[in-house]
Amino acid sequence: MTIDVTLKVNGVERSAKVEARTLLAELLRDHLKLTGTHVGCDTTQCGCCVVHLDGKAIKSCTILAVQAKGRSVTTIEGLAAPDGTLHPMQEAFREHHGLQCGFCTPGMVMMGADIARRNPGADEHTVRHELEGNICRCTGYQGIVEAILSVANPDAVRKDHH
Amino acid sequence: MRDFDYHLAADVKSAIETLRNSEDGKIVAGGMTLLPTLKQRLAAPSDLIDLGGIDALRGISIEDNHVVIRAMTIHADVGASDVVKKAIPALAVLAGGIGDPAVRHRGTIGGSIANSDPAADYPGGVMGLGATIVTDRREIAGDDFFLGLFETALEPDELITSVRFPIPDQAHYIKFKHPASGYAVVGVMVSKTGGKVRVGVTGAGPCAFRVTAFETALEKSFSPDAIADITVDAEDLNTDINFSAEYRAHIVGVLARRCVAALTKG
Numbered sequence: 001m002t003i004d005v006t007l008k009v010n011g012v013e014r015s016a017k018v019e020a021r022t023l024l025a026e027l028l029r030d031h032l033k034l035t036g037t038h039v040g041c042d043t044t045q046c047g048c049c050v051v052h053l054d055g056k057a058i059k060s061c062t063i064l065a066v067q068a069k070g071r072s073v074t075t076i077e078g079l080a081a082p083d084g085t086l087h088p089m090q091e092a093f094r095e096h097h098g099l100q101c102g103f104c105t106p107g108m109v110m111m112g113a114d115i116a117r118r119n120p121g122a123d124e125h126t127v128r129h130e131l132e133g134n135i136c137r138c139t140g141y142q143g144i145v146e147a148i149l150s151v152a153n154p155d156a157v158r159k160d161h162h
Numbered sequence: 163m164r165d166f167d168y169h170l171a172a173d174v175k176s177a178i179e180t181l182r183n184s185e186d187g188k189i190v191a192g193g194m195t196l197l198p199t200l201k202q203r204l205a206a207p208s209d210l211i212d213l214g215g216i217d218a219l220r221g222i223s224i225e226d227n228h229v230v231i232r233a234m235t236i237h238a239d240v241g242a243s244d245v246v247k248k249a250i251p252a253l254a255v256l257a258g259g260i261g262d263p264a265v266r267h268r269g270t271i272g273g274s275i276a277n278s279d280p281a282a283d284y285p286g287g288v289m290g291l292g293a294t295i296v297t298d299r300r301e302i303a304g305d306d307f308f309l310g311l312f313e314t315a316l317e318p319d320e321l322i323t324s325v326r327f328p329i330p331d332q333a334h335y336i337k338f339k340h341p342a343s344g345y346a347v348v349g350v351m352v353s354k355t356g357g358k359v360r361v362g363v364t365g366a367g368p369c370a371f372r373v374t375a376f377e378t379a380l381e382k383s384f385s386p387d388a389i390a391d392i393t394v395d396a397e398d399l400n401t402d403i404n405f406s407a408e409y410r411a412h413i414v415g416v417l418a419r420r421c422v423a424a425l426t427k428g
Contacts, residue, residue, distance in 0.1 A: 001166065020165055020166055021163045021200070023197075043201070044197075044265065045343075057267060058264050058267050058268055059264045062194060062265075063268060066168050066170075067193070118263075130262075132262040132263075132344060134262075
């Protein structure tokens, strides 16, 4: 079954003809060529494909493209300001060395922004718990956790740590 | 994933009609279990009927000393709900511990309960709190709802519309999570209402169940020691490469005692 899907992606209305079984991650990457959203495990575990659907972090490998019809999706490409100024979470990942190879980074940054939105003043334990669905094989999470903490709760991050 | 015909249902009635008229249709709620199942081709339905557009199936309210959660309410909303946190904090803890934040933004209570996954959290909550499952046509006591592995009392064309949780005096939920998947290896919900105690277990068996031997002992004396010498029969429990049935039986007792300890301290 082929379906016309129109949705807002990073503030712009986009349309695509997709099969019913097309995943949102596939719509973004293959049809709209927004390849910043990564697919790591394709089994809802790794979190590399996290995007925001109507402002909430979801795994785009586990939702059909048609289920996002008429809704608003933000991907890593849409997080920075139009003039290129990084989103505070992106800036924090740069500042705190929250990435190495970069594969998990789009999902980490999107989830990090969602964690900071939902948990202002969060402590380290909360941030680590909330990162349960995002897997990084390089960093050991320390820089990632510090980056997210620095946005969610600036007072909690020791300035002398790195 | 095999392709299918997709239908966005306008209401419960039309969802059921579409389901009845389809060759081998399936309902999708949050899709957190169904979509992975389709990807693995463990299921290949002819039609997918999406309840995601039915706003009447979302929301949390207090009615007649019950917390009523409509079927399409996502785990994140239950976990963060001030109403649930005040009335049954253990239920908010349960919902807030399902999967991960992204999963909790899609997964629904109705989908979790209708699926009767042996390792899902909500079925343990239903048994431990004595909830009632409300469908499009009747009310089903939680005790009669879970029949086996992925098997429930629902008719093939029956939809859950809400779940009614009686508000207990006290309740506590603890799960021992699988370290990789986060699913419950064992999850235990203990609740106390007047002199009545319920002990609901998920993860350990083919579907959620109660440990009546614990309940009887706890009704006589609500303390961890009261159940310390009661063993749970491992006979019908789940075994996998990581956790044997005997291990799970042991953990049921450990978690039940920890729940009681949490409810009796200070």
